[in-house]
């Protein structure tokens with residue numbers, strides 16, 4: 001059993017350990033855009049991002065809508081809500097990183113159409 005005590009075996013063990021850690025980290029749902037959106041936004045904006053005419057939510061898949069807002073404006077609306085509309089403020093509920101993740105997720109609706 002000299003091999004088990006050898007430096008080569010220890011290096012191998014460390015490698016396998018790091019690999020397992022890496023998998024565990026990448027599988028953890030840390031600010032997953034889809035999950036955040038489904039939990040907080042989908043009931044008003046639709047799981048597909050197309051919105052609902054009845055409550056006047058915009059169609060995030062519309063390239064015209066995507067072009068009409070920059071990332072900062074989208075982040076501001078998520079943080080502070082939109083006055084005079086049912087769009088709530090999430091600044092007290094979500095972390096800045098989550099809001100940025102949501103901005104990217106909303107952008108992803110735009111790139112899924114018009115290709």
Ligand code: HEC
Pocket residue numbers: 037040041042043044045055056057058069073074077078082085086087088090102106
């Ligand atoms: C209670 C319903 C409701 C929820 C929940 C909600 N929204 Fe909205 N949101 C609205 C409505 C209604 C509008 C349209 C406001 C208007 O008339 O311009 C809107 C508009 C927006 C806009 C466009 C704002 C603009 O510049 O015109 C963005 C971006 C947005 N919501 C993102 C989100 C995100 C991200 C979430 C989840 C974190 C979310 N919303 C949750 C109702 C909601």
